[in-house]
Structures are given as structure tokens and as C-alpha cells.
Amino acid sequence: MLDTLLLSRIQFAANISFHILFPTITIALAWFLAFFKLKYDLTGHPVWLRAYRFWVKIFALSFALGVVSGITMSFQFGTNWPGFMEKVGNIAGPLLGYEVLTAFFMEATFLGIMLFGMKRVPPKIHTLATFLVAIGTTLSAFWILSLNSWMQTPTGFELRDGIVYPTDWFEVIFNPSFGYRFFHMLLASALTASFLIAGVSAYRMLKNDEKHAPKKALTVALTVAALLTPIQAFVGDLHGLNTLKHQPQKIAAMEGVWETEKGAPLLLFAIPNEEEKRNDFAIGIPNMASFILTHDVNGEIKGLNEFKGEHPPVKPVFFGFRIMVGMGMLMILVAFVTRFTLWKKGELPKWQLKALVAMTFSGWIATLAGWYVTEIGRQPYIVSGVLRVEDAVTTIASENVLFTLVGYLTIYAILLYAYIRTLFHTASKSVEVEEYDMKEFAEEVTRV
Amino acid sequence: MFNPEYLSLIYAGLMALAVLVYAILDGYDLGVGMMIPLDDKETADTMIASIGPFWDANETWLVLAVGLAFIAFPQAHSMILQALYIPVVFLLFGLIMRGVAFDFRAKARVKRQRRWDKVFKFGSLLTSFAQGYMLGLYVIGFDNTPLAHAFAIFSGIGVVCAYGLIGSAWLIMKCEGKLQQDAISWCKKFARVAFVGVLLVSIINPVINEWIYERWFDLPMALVVMPAPIICLSLFVILELVLQKLPKSPNSGAWLPFLISAFIFVLCFFGLVYSFYPFVVPGKLTIFEAVADASALTFLLYGVVIVVPTLIAYTLFSYRVFWGKVQPLSYY
Numbered sequence: 001m002l003d004t005l006l007l008s009r010i011q012f013a014a015n016i017s018f019h020i021l022f023p024t025i026t027i028a029l030a031w032f033l034a035f036f037k038l039k040y041d042l043t044g045h046p047v048w049l050r051a052y053r054f055w056v057k058i059f060a061l062s063f064a065l066g067v068v069s070g071i072t073m074s075f076q077f078g079t080n081w082p083g084f085m086e087k088v089g090n091i092a093g094p095l096l097g098y099e100v101l102t103a104f105f106m107e108a109t110f111l112g113i114m115l116f117g118m119k120r121v122p123p124k125i126h127t128l129a130t131f132l133v134a135i136g137t138t139l140s141a142f143w144i145l146s147l148n149s150w151m152q153t154p155t156g157f158e159l160r161d162g163i164v165y166p167t168d169w170f171e172v173i174f175n176p177s178f179g180y181r182f183f184h185m186l187l188a189s190a191l192t193a194s195f196l197i198a199g200v201s202a203y204r205m206l207k208n209d210e211k212h213a214p215k216k217a218l219t220v221a222l223t224v225a226a227l228l229t230p231i232q233a234f235v236g237d238l239h240g241l242n243t244l245k246h247q248p249q250k251i252a253a254m255e256g257v258w259e260t261e262k263g264a265p266l267l268l269f270a271i272p273n274e275e276e277k278r279n280d281f282a283i284g285i286p287n288m289a290s291f292i293l294t295h296d297v298n299g300e301i302k303g304l305n306e307f308k309g310e311h312p313p314v315k316p317v318f319f320g321f322r323i324m325v326g327m328g329m330l331m332i333l334v335a336f337v338t339r340f341t342l343w344k345k346g347e348l349p350k351w352q353l354k355a356l357v358a359m360t361f362s363g364w365i366a367t368l369a370g371w372y373v374t375e376i377g378r379q380p381y382i383v384s385g386v387l388r389v390e391d392a393v394t395t396i397a398s399e400n401v402l403f404t405l406v407g408y409l410t411i412y413a414i415l416l417y418a419y420i421r422t423l424f425h426t427a428s429k430s431v432e433v434e435e436y437d438m439k440e441f442a443e444e445v446t447r448v
Numbered sequence: 449m450f451n452p453e454y455l456s457l458i459y460a461g462l463m464a465l466a467v468l469v470y471a472i473l474d475g476y477d478l479g480v481g482m483m484i485p486l487d488d489k490e491t492a493d494t495m496i497a498s499i500g501p502f503w504d505a506n507e508t509w510l511v512l513a514v515g516l517a518f519i520a521f522p523q524a525h526s527m528i529l530q531a532l533y534i535p536v537v538f539l540l541f542g543l544i545m546r547g548v549a550f551d552f553r554a555k556a557r558v559k560r561q562r563r564w565d566k567v568f569k570f571g572s573l574l575t576s577f578a579q580g581y582m583l584g585l586y587v588i589g590f591d592n593t594p595l596a597h598a599f600a601i602f603s604g605i606g607v608v609c610a611y612g613l614i615g616s617a618w619l620i621m622k623c624e625g626k627l628q629q630d631a632i633s634w635c636k637k638f639a640r641v642a643f644v645g646v647l648l649v650s651i652i653n654p655v656i657n658e659w660i661y662e663r664w665f666d667l668p669m670a671l672v673v674m675p676a677p678i679i680c681l682s683l684f685v686i687l688e689l690v691l692q693k694l695p696k697s698p699n700s701g702a703w704l705p706f707l708i709s710a711f712i713f714v715l716c717f718f719g720l721v722y723s724f725y726p727f728v729v730p731g732k733l734t735i736f737e738a739v740a741d742a743s744a745l746t747f748l749l750y751g752v753v754i755v756v757p758t759l760i761a762y763t764l765f766s767y768r769v770f771w772g773k774v775q776p777l778s779y780y
Contacts, residue, residue, distance in 0.1 A: 061551045067504060068547040072540045074514055078529030079536055085522040090744040093519030097748045100508070100515045101755040108508045109759075109766050112501030120769050169747055396533050404537045411544060418548075422555050 005393045007401040008080040011408060015073055016375075017368060018412045022066030024367050027141050027186065028193035029059050030134035032220070033114075037130045041123055050213035054430055055197065058423060060115055065419060067108070072408075080401070081382075083392030088164045088383055091157060091172055092147055099143035107136035138186070145185055149178040151383045152374070153246045164386065176246055180239035181374075187232040188370065190224060191331060192363025197221035198338070199360025200427050202353040209431040215347075218356075222342060225335035233328060237292070243377075244293050247384065249307040250377035253317040255289045256282070260303040264289040269322075272314040277305065312379040316372055323369035327362055334359055450746050456739040459520035460728070462752065463513055468717045470509035472614065472710050477503045479615015481546055481572025482608070483634060484565060491627055492565055496550065498622040498774040503550065505763065507543070517728075520745060521738040524728040531590040532582050539578035545571025573608065580607025587653070587720070589731045599652075606645035612638035614713065617705035620694065622774045628695055628702070635705055636691050643684040646716060650677050653723060660723045673722060680715035683708050699773075 033055055040048035074096070077084055085092060113121060113129040121129070156171025157164045166172055201218035244251045252258075256267050258277050266288030270279035290299040304311045338352050348356075382389050394401075450458075477499040484492045517525040529536055545567050553564035584603025588596045616638060619631035654661035664670060687708045694701065726734040739745070 057555060064547050064551040068544040071511055071543055074511055075536055075540055077518060078525045079533050082526030082530060085518055089522040090741040093740065094744050094748040097515055097519045098751050100512050101751050104511060105508050105759050108505040109762050111504055112766055113769055116501045117769050165741055166744055394530055396530060400533055407537065407541060411541065415548060418552060422552060425557060426555050
């Protein structure tokens with residue numbers, strides 16, 4: 001029988017998975033929009049305005065989906081995880097409070113001006129509003145990532161009667177893993193938005209969109225992707241070293257290391273076998289995991305067996321990590337090849353455009369896989385070493401949770417379908433009926 | 449670090465402010481959402497355009513209210529939300545529906561737009577009703593009896609009418625021509641039903657709760673607070689008189705119904721707070737018992753002192769930008 005704990009976990013996992021898709025887009029897309037708008041203000045060239053006008057629609061849609069699923073999450077803390085705030089509310093509360101006060105209102109208010117106010121305010125104010133929305137989305141990520149990092153590597157608090165009390169807010173906010181997570185997430189967002197812009201622009205070009213805006217947006221997006229993919233790999237590596245230091249059990253699960261060993265191999269493929277505490281069908285590069293993680297071919301990596309009852313379920317973490325890294329490598333490859341072709345030939349052959357369309361949502365896949373690694377990797381704790389998941393869950397009857405879970409899953413499935421459809425519908429519509437023709441600007445555009 | 453007693457009062461005050469601002473602001477846009485016609489695209493577009501730049505920020509006040517409960521009165525937050533588990537989920541479904549439909553309708557294929565309009569309308573209605581239902585269960589102390597649920601349903605209808613009232617008052621202010629005239633007649637109907645609702649609640653509450661009766665009718669406080677319900681009920685009469693005279697040409701006084709409705713909201717809310725203070729969960733938990741750790745609340749208070757005035761300033765700025773009669777929305 002499904003119990004309240006399991007159902008609540010599935011419900012929260014579903015909710016957070018759905019929610020994260022949209023901030024992942026909007027955090028960086030807001031900066032792309034600010035860039036397009038600034039370029040338009042500086043050059044006065046309509047191609048930037050067109051890029052802005054197309055992507056601001058997608059931004060609005062993504063933002064709306066992020067808002068509604070975010071509100072749902074803020075309620076779920078109370079409905080499904082009352083133990084969370086009873087035990088750690090003194091820290092989680094103010095961090096979330098600062099998010100709402102500093103970021104949420106700012107985004108939501110200036111979004112109105114950004115979306116509908118261009119004719120009503122001077123251009124500078126409109127550009128400022130666009131920047132404020134971008135700053136708001138980033139600030140929002142700052143607070144949320146701070147809280148999430150604190151849950152992974154808690155510092156700056158003391159426990160009294162099982163309840164957490166803050167002792168040093170600076171240590172709480174800038175806890176040991178915060179910097180790595182924050183930049184890893186910002187880069188993830190930048191890449192997700194880049195591949196989305198590149199994919200949808202490529203789709204328009206494949207549909208014979210003769211206008212210049214898609215190509216301009218595509219070029220900007222691919223430049224950003226080519227610059228940032230290697231940086232993301234580097235930051236990810238640093239993040240891994242930080243995790244080894246603070247959460248060795250998570251690394252052991254990611255690498256599939258059961259017994260503590262020196263010179264651990266890097267497993268390219270394996271099926272972790274939790275009953276027998278070993279891997280089946282393992283293919284690996286000898287000594288490589290030790291080398292990457294400790295920068296010593298014979299470095300020691302602690303095995304899962306040292307963390308009996310305290311280590312996460314191995315399979316999802318192990319595979320999640322491989323999906324994230326695999327997708328990341330593919331993104332590096334595609335970004336480099338397409339940006340190079342664009343630089344050499346000035347345009348992309350059809351097969352490369354198609355590849356970009358296929359990669360439209362690659363950022364989503366990598367981000368989700370990464371989040372599963374980090375979140376499942378913290379199990380069985382909600383707050384590492386402080387609060388276990390089963391001590392935070394609600395006492396509501398499981399039928400109620402099941403009922404609402406089915407409701408959420410249905411709504412989310414419909415919305416995701418509608419979102420993707422609408423995204424490509426908006427793209428095809430703009431191929432047919434863009435507001436004004438740009439022929440007279442064609443020459444100028446090539447020089448921009 | 450502040451004294452916990454002051455912190456309880458400060459945060460209870462902030463929470464009350466957030467709830468009140470939410471009820472007025474999201475109240476009007478939910479009200480407009482409930483009333484959009486399904487057979488007249490142009491009118492629906494105008495109505496939605498009137499709330500387009502605002503609904504998102506309006507809804508954020510709900511997040512703030514819930515967030516403040518979470519931060520300042522965690523025990524109350526979890527007691528209330530667990531007791532209201534199912535209606536909360538309906539509220540969320542409603543909010544999700546209208547929030548996304550608003551954006552999808554502008555971008556979907558023409559034949560699908562009507563479908564999103566239905567979702568928008570239904571979502572607005574569901575959200576409003578769920579809020580009223582939750583309010584009803586809250587004031588009756590989360591009793592799980594058929595009578596309590598009947599009262600909650602009654603309260604749900606009451607909130608739907610209250611939002612309809614302020615929503616149509618918003619339309620009177622923001623629109624012209626036939627739509628404005630329609631809004632005037634909607635406003636009259638909602639005001640009459642809301643009047644009956646407020647009157648009934650004012651009678652029922654002190655009758656079933658002895659301590660509410662004492663609070664309102666014991667001298668000398670009675671002399672101070674009794675004017676509130678009297679003014680509130682007379683505002684309905686004034687509203688009726690104002691509505692009889694509208695529309696005027698030129699469009700003077702079109703903002704009056706909204707102002708009066710907002711005042712009615714303030715007074716009703718005052719009545720509610722006065723009846724239940726200092727309880728945060730009626731009859732079970734006071735704000736002084738439920739308050740969270742003082743150092744955490746003090747830490748957040750620095751932010752509140754700096755941010756809230758800024759927030760109010762840019763909210764006013766945004767309303768000023770979109771001042772005047774509604775214009776068609778286009779994404780720029």
C-alpha cells in the first residue's frame with residue numbers, strides 16, 4: 001500500500017521537477033532579453049526589437065508557468081511537510097521571506113511594465129524594467145539556492161531540543177556549497193536558454209523564415225553556449241570536489257563505489273546492485289575516478305558501505321549523474337560545431353539546424369538529471385545530518401495525498417504538452433505573420 | 449534582537465496587511481476573470497487587458513501572506529494548511545488554471561483561445577470560491593460537521609460575490625461604453641448579494657460565538673468599534689446611490705465604486721481581525737503562543753523595513769504607468 005510519506009515524496013518530486021523547468025529558462029532568458037533591448041536602444045536597429053518581441057512572449061509564458069507552480073510549492077511546505085518548518089523554519093523562513101520580498105515582487109511588478117508598457121514609458125525606463133526583471137530572477141535564484149545549499153551543507157546554526165536556531169546568518173547564507181551550486185545553476189540556466197533560443201530559431205529557419213531576427217538570436221545564443229559549456233564543465237568539476245568534501249556518500253553513489261578503495265575506476269556504464277552491494281556489467285577506466293576527484297591516481301574514495309543506512313539510493317543518483325554529464329558533453333560538442341560552422345560559413349547547413357532543433361530541450365534534461373543527483377543524493381535527509389525525511393512529513397490520510405497527486409500529475413502533463421505546442425506554434429506563426437517586413441533593412445542588417 | 453511580544457504584533461500586522469491588500473488587489477482581477485463572456489471575444493479581450501499588467505504582482509501578496517505565516521507563526525501555518533488540505537489544493541488548481549490560461553489564450557490557435565477563456569473563467573471562479581470556503585472553515589474553527597461545511601459553502605459564495613463586486617467596480621473605472629454599462633449593472637447585483645452576506649455574517653458570528661458577542665457589545669469598546677459595521681452597511685447604500693447615477697459624461701466619478709468597495713473590504717476585514725485577535729488559529733492558538741524564534745524574525749525585519757516601502761513605491765509606479773482607460777494589450 002502506498003503510504004503518505006512515499007506519496008508526499010512523489011508529489012513534491014513531481015512539483016519541483018515541473019517547477020524547475022521554467023525558472024531554468026527565465027533566469028537567463030531575462031538577461032538575453034535585457035541584452036536584445038539594450039542592443040536595440042544603442043543601435044536603433046529593428047532586428048533587435050524583433051528578437052526582443054518574439055522572446056518576450058516566450059518569457060511571459062514560461063514565467064507564468066513558473067509562478068503558478070512556485071505558489072503550489074510554497075503551499076506544499078505547509079500541507080505535506082509540516083515537520084520541515086517546525087524543525088528548520090527559523091532558517092528556511094527568513095531565506096524564503098527574503099526571496100519573496102526582494103525578488104518575487106520586483107519580477108512580478110516590472111514584468112507588467114516590461115510586457116505591456118513599452119508605449120507608455122520612456123525607452124530608458126522600459127529597458128530599466130527589463131533589467132530589473134532580470135535582476136529579480138537572479139536574486140530569486142540566489143535565495144533559493146542559498147536555502148537549498150544550506151539543506152545540503154548546513155552551517156551557522158545550533159540545535160536546541162531538535163529545533164534549529166540560527167547563530168550566524170552570514171554562515172547560513174554563504175554556506176560551504178552555496179557558491180558552487182549558485183554558479184552551477186546560473187550556468188545551467190544560461191545553457192538551457194541558449195539551446196532553447198537556438199533550437200526555436202533553427203526551427204524557424206528550417207521553416208524558411210527569411211527574416212533576420214531568428215538568425216541574429218541564433219548567433220547570440222550559440223556564442224553564449226560555446227563560451228559557457230566548457231566553463232560549466234569546470235564549475236561542475238569544482239562542485240564535485242566540494243561535494244566529496246562535505247557529502248562523500250553522495251559521491252560514492254554517483255561513482256558507484258561500494259567498498260572504500262584506492263585508485264577507483266571511472267565507471268562509464270554499470271548497473272548498481274543494491275542487494276548484493278556491487279555493480280553488474282561494469283565498464284570503467286581504471287584509476288580515473290580517483291584521479292578526477294582527488295587529482296591522484298591512487299587517491300582514496302570512501303565506499304557506500306561506510307555509510308550504512310545513511311547513504312542515498314544508488315541507482316537514480318548513479319544514472320542521473322551519467323545522464324547529466326553525457327548531455328553536457330553533447331551540448332559542448334553541438335555548441336562548438338555549430339558556432340564554428342557559423343563563423344566559417346556564415347550559415348548553418350540543414351543537418352546542423354535539425355540537430356539544434358533536436359537539442360531544444362537538452363538543458364531541461366541535463367538540469368533535471370543534475371537536480372535528481374543533488375536532491376536524491378541527500379537522502380535519507382531533508383537537511384543533511386539534521387532532519388530526516390520521515391520526520392518532516394504530514395499526518396494527512398494517504399488517500400487525500402493520492403487524490404491530489406493524481407490531480408497535479410494530470411494538470412502538469414497537460415500544461416507541459418500545451419507549453420511545448422504553444423512554443424512551436426508561436427514560432428510558426430511568427431514565420432507567417434511577423435508584423436513588418438524587413439527587406440529595406442536587409443543590407444544594414446548584414447552589417448549589424 | 450526584539451522582544452517576542454512586539455515581534456508577534458509586528459508580524460501579525462504585516463500578515464494582516466498582506467491578506468487585506470491581496471483580497472482587494474487579486475480580488476478585483478479574480479472578479480474580472482469570473483465575469484469574462486465566452487461568446488464575445490472583443491469584450492473578453494478588453495476585460496483581460498484591464499488586469500493584464502497587474503495580476504501577477506497582485507497574486508504575489510498571497511505568497512507574501514502565506515510566507516509570513518510560514519516564517520512568523522510556523523505552527524499555525526501547518527495547522528491551518530493541514531486542516532484545509534483539500535480546499536487548498538482546489539485553490540491551487542484554480543490559481544494554476546487562470547495563471548496559465550491568461551498567457552496561453554494570447555498565443556494559442558484561434559479555435560483554442562475560447563477553450564483557454566473557459567479555463568480562465570472557471571479557474572477564477574474556483575479560486576475565489578475556494579478562498580471563501582477556506583475562510584468559512586477558518587472562522588468556524590475547522591469543525592468537521594455538515595453545518596460547518598454548509599457555512600463554508602455560504603462563505604464561498606460570499607467571497608465570490610465580494611470579488612465580483614470589486615471586479616465590476618474595477619471595470620467601471622477602467623472601461624467605457626457598453627462594457628462600462630454592463631459592469632454597472634453587474635456591480636449592483638453583486639453589491640446586493642454581498643450586502644445580505646455581510647449582514648448575515650455580522651449577525652451569525654456574535655450569535656454562535658459568545659466571546660465575539662462580548663467583544664463587540666461590551667462597553668466601553670462597543671462605542672469605539674460599533675461604528676465600523678454601521679459605516680460598512682451604509683457604504684453599501686451609498687454605493688447603490690452612486691451606481692444609480694453612473695455612467696456620467698464626461699466620465700467623472702467612475703472611480704467611486706472601486707473606492708467604496710475597497711473601503712467595504714477594509715471594514716469587513718477589520719471586523720474579522722477584531723473578532724479573532726489575538727488568535728491566529730481561532731480558539732486554539734494565539735499569535736503570542738505561535739510566534740517563531742526572535743532572532744530569525746529580527747533578521748527578516750531589517751529586510752521588511754527597507755523593502756516594503758520600496759515595494760509599495762514601485763507598485764504605485766506601475767499603477768500610474770497603466771493609469772486611465774484600458775488599451776488593447778500587445779506584447780512589446
